[in-house]
Amino acid sequence: MVIAITIFGIILSFNARGQDMLNDANNFYQSNLVTVQKVTFKNQYNMQVVGNLFMPKEMGETTYPAIIVGHPMGAVKEQSANLYASKMAEQGFVTLAIDLSFWGESEGTPRNLVSPDIYAEDFSAAVDFLGTRPFVNKERIGVIGICGSGSFAISAAKIDSRLKAIATVSMYDMGAANRQALRHTLTLEQRKQIIEQASEQRYVEFNGGETKYTSGTVNQLTDQSTPIEREFYDFYRTPRGEFTPKGQLPMLTTHPTLTSNVKFMNFYPFNDIEMISPRPLLFITGDKAHSKEFSEDAYQRAVEPKELYYVKGAGHVDLYDRVDLIPFDKLTDFFNKYLK
Numbered sequence: 001m002v003i004a005i006t007i008f009g010i011i012l013s014f015n016a017r018g019q020d021m022l023n024d025a026n027n028f029y030q031s032n033l034v035t036v037q038k039v040t041f042k043n044q045y046n047m048q049v050v051g052n053l054f055m056p057k058e059m060g061e062t063t064y065p066a067i068i069v070g071h072p073m074g075a076v077k078e079q080s081a082n083l084y085a086s087k088m089a090e091q092g093f094v095t096l097a098i099d100l101s102f103w104g105e106s107e108g109t110p111r112n113l114v115s116p117d118i119y120a121e122d123f124s125a126a127v128d129f130l131g132t133r134p135f136v137n138k139e140r141i142g143v144i145g146i147c148g149s150g151s152f153a154i155s156a157a158k159i160d161s162r163l164k165a166i167a168t169v170s171m172y173d174m175g176a177a178n179r180q181a182l183r184h185t186l187t188l189e190q191r192k193q194i195i196e197q198a199s200e201q202r203y204v205e206f207n208g209g210e211t212k213y214t215s216g217t218v219n220q221l222t223d224q225s226t227p228i229e230r231e232f233y234d235f236y237r238t239p240r241g242e243f244t245p246k247g248q249l250p251m252l253t254t255h256p257t258l259t260s261n262v263k264f265m266n267f268y269p270f271n272d273i274e275m276i277s278p279r280p281l282l283f284i285t286g287d288k289a290h291s292k293e294f295s296e297d298a299y300q301r302a303v304e305p306k307e308l309y310y311v312k313g314a315g316h317v318d319l320y321d322r323v324d325l326i327p328f329d330k331l332t333d334f335f336n337k338y339l340k
Helices: 081-089 116-131 149-159 174-180 188-206 227-236 258-266 292-301 328-339
Strands: 003-007 010-014 034-042 048-056 064-070 094-098 136-146 163-169 281-286 306-311
Touching (some): 048 116, 064 116, 064 149, 174 258, 188 258, 281 292
Parallel strands (some): 136 163
Antiparallel strands (some): 003 010
8 A cells, every 4th residue: 555645745655664773772661660551531622542651560658759751743652652651660750651642542533633732731631640640749740752742741831830840852843843844944935835735635635535644754765865764764664663553554653644734833832931930841852863953942942940951972763762872860860859
């Protein structure tokens, strides 16, 4: 089966799979020090959100600080989020890795829909769930947002004061990425062309036509593939990180719908970021990451307490699953300081 994918107005077709290159990656890490159970809860849109709840095995008769973990944009909880949740549960936190609405096991149709407001609401709904568990201290709930979820977590924290400490890893500002692309390389005319194409596609789909998808990870590499395409491919299209949720097609994973993806152009997560202070912000990025401009931008706009932490030698996707590079000690110190 061949799927039509549209990237910046160009229709491409992909049908191949890749090979694994691990290099100390451990996306599917499992710990014998924690217990895991699947949980469900409703957000304010009455949509069911599904998550994996991780708890230290040796829990006493007390309440614990908790951390919500959000997966990269277009991914699912089994990709990076479970790893972070498991590692932080080993450090004594109750953690919850969630599938954002329209992705993975969470509700929402059509699948792969983009809705920044609902994504942010999912984080607040996760606070609702955790804060009502008898073993969680509702005054000690934090969040880790990976890649696009970094911007969704910030969006949530601006209007939800129950998120007491916010960390992002390899953050993408999904609004700026879609309005301007990396290093502001997308012109205004190109942006208008994307909007025009998505607008016209709405007529097609309203009349029952084929759904088109955009961006995401390419499904095969060519001689013309860019370094960034190769970086994402190595995670999402090889056994290193590939995961296809039940009912999904492998070649559609990571690809949002074209008609909904333009909603990111109205998404400005760093506006009013000062509302989060005095709650602390930690921005973690690789010093080689193609995405570090977003963490740097957020850090410049944020108000103390804040910290921008560079992982030496790390690229963007390295911090999804390369356990020797991910600064779990830094995250542990941050949440111990502000949640414990």
